Amino acid sequence: MNVIANKQIILGVSGSIAAYKAAELARSLSLGGALVDVIMTEAAQRFVGAPTFQALTGRPVLADMWALPEDGVVGHVALGRRADLVVLAPATANTIARIAAGLSDDLLTTTVLATSAPVLCAPAMNPQMYANPATQANIATLRQRGVAVLEPGFGRMAEPQVGLGRMPEPAVIEGHARALLGRAGGPLRGRRVVVSAGGTHEPIDPVRFIGNRASGRMGFALAGAARDGGAQVTLVAGPAALPPPPAVDLVRVETALQMRDAVYAAVEGADLLIMNAAVADFRPAERAERKIKKGDDDEMLLRLVRNPDILAGLAARRDLVKVGFAAETHDLAAYALSKLERKGLDMIIANEAVASIGHDDIEVTLFDAQGAQRLPRQPKEQAAAAILEAIIRRWPARLAPT
Structure with a gap:
């Protein structure tokens, strides 16, 4: 790559x-x-x-x-x-x-x-x-x-x-x-790739939100690697402080619902989806129109509702190679394999959350129907290239240059 x-x-x-x-x-x-x-x-x-x-x-x-x-x-x-x-x-x-x-x-x-x-x-x-x-x-x-x-x-x-x-x-x-070099001779030339990156912010009021620690770096690196491979890349990114990779189509979103809509629009006619974004599982049931004041109360109750599962909603898309991520704190393989089947994915990439979120390097294991492949700890840019190479090797016919 x-x-x-x-x-x-x-x-x-x-x-x-x-x-x-x-x-x-x-x-x-x-x-x-x-x-x-x-x-x-x-x-x-x-x-x-x-x-x-x-x-x-x-x-x-x-x-x-x-x-x-x-x-x-x-x-x-x-x-x-x-x-x-x-x-x-x-x-x-x-x-x-x-x-x-x-x-x-x-x-x-x-x-x-x-x-x-x-x-x-x-x-x-x-x-x-x-x-x-x-x-x-x-x-x-x-x-x-x-x-x-x-x-x-x-x-x-x-x-x-x-x-x-x-x-x-x-x-x-x-x-x-x-x-330009990728489009001339890259292994993904002529293909369309969608990558999601970063976390989502679920508003509580105009100034507060529920979020997570995802930086977006891994997803941005994946978008850059797909671009280098010659693909036309759409990057759907939640809030992230990183500069996006040049020469990709960037779609900025904030919430899980916005990310769902943007991803579903982007995958029309796409060949590969890599869902790296750390989408919040829940969002506040109601958003206050004004900043909530703490007053004299010692606690505040916040009712949450479940966000839609973006990948599960694409389970019927057999023409689309679908790759997800699983950042876990324990029982990595078990949770990853469960998500692979439950979400109808072609591959899932598992990593230990504490050791990867906010770090410059990452160690991942790739799970698919053929088994598991472990990649050594390495900078996220190098890991992104290795992941794309593994995906291309796994589905050469579906992702061959056109």
Whole structure:
């Protein structure tokens, strides 16, 4: 599921103060196992030195079209031919305009023109330059030609100005890069996956609620792993303080009833549902319209009613691979197997609640009709990839690429 491992990624760096952020992107992609060749424009080298990128990637930085390591007269197009992905970050207004015009007057524009690989563009420029009709027309042209152009961020620029034009954060760019590579060759390409994550908040009054300690990290990691596999991912997330994985469709909910409705809508036409959310079993029978005052009473009685079982309501969906989670404090296997049968699941993933909720790593056991598979304790991002791989192996026909 490491979709960037051994992939040839061209990172084109243009002349912007945001070039320093591209160094972080180069480092992250390289640590992920990608072979990153950095192409710097002449203007980019005025902001960040080439030795910085060479140290982070372990590969020579390229800038001069006439001084390439390839032999022969095709050296200037060899980079584009062998690339699996081209990332332009930061992409200035000038670079975007030159690529839209089809120019090939330096190594970066020549590489883009010569490649058949996906191209990902992360604009970075002054807000007025970004809003200029010429820039917007050039971006529209690139999108019409199949280039994935990200929306820039809003915030304070290098100059004392606030607006739309900041380069997206490196983690966001990498997420979209992984999505493009996954859609090109991932094991879940063409499939639709729905993941639920986080807990639910069941309101008592406008300021209080019943909830649990779920952070949402495991579900977010599963959504990211499915995205890396090439799937179109819908993430239905309860309240969580984590940034969601880029390049997934995010649906925010608060209560169990809202999560039920969102999940049922999302699974229409889906191939796989992973229900990781810690949905509250009960909710207050009534919600006070105003904040409840404690007054002089020493206790307060709260009547609860049962929330619907979201997975049990999908038991009849035989076309949908359904995977649930069981976080237990004792008798892990017994409770997990009971839920597997009672909810009509294809697989259930069991974990010890106290040792996993709020922690960065997790140890899980996968139960299905064929038996149990235990995964060692590992970071939740790695566990998510291992879980997706196990699911794909278990149902290759139902989840094969399309």
